[in-house]
Amino acid sequence: MSVEILTKEDLIRFKIELITEFKNLINERNDQKKKWLRSKEVEQLLNISPGTLQNYRINGNIKWSKFGNTYFYSLDSINQSFDDNSSAPFS
Template sequence: MEFVGIEKQMFEEMVRKFEQFEQKVMEICNQRNDKKLNKWMDNQEVCNFLNISPRTLQTLRDNGTLSFSQIKHKMFYKPEDVQNIAIRIKNNPHTTKKRV
């Protein structure tokens, strides 16, 4: 693994520019009234919907069974992907452990 060091000032400038970019993207989404991200599900919603534990959800992510998008440190899931997993669990309930 290769590490690249940068000066603190350069890093802070990169973070500032990324935050500006993030703000612009959110402004564009709001202008277009395109709030599809609000329709996406977060970890808690998926766990409740599938009746699984957070650890089981992590396993589904780790093994590629359930695709996700990550923004900062928060995971988001397309409802249709979650619905497909629900169908698979219904057809084969031994694929995941149920939350107690």
């Protein structure tokens, strides 16, 4: 069985590599957008009330999915709604 000796420089190099890897993981996570938003998040994003969001849902202004008792809204769909109605607010 061979024995390897770690030097202070080895530990410093390992520390730098470890910190760099953590930074990369954090940056990757921050770069990923959420694909689905809950009702509260959409209300805050659009600065609307729960009733207004319900009207958008009923009128088909915003596409949604329901899982259990929770409504989810596609962020891409919301952005598309803004692009489609860029000259006027939701109809």
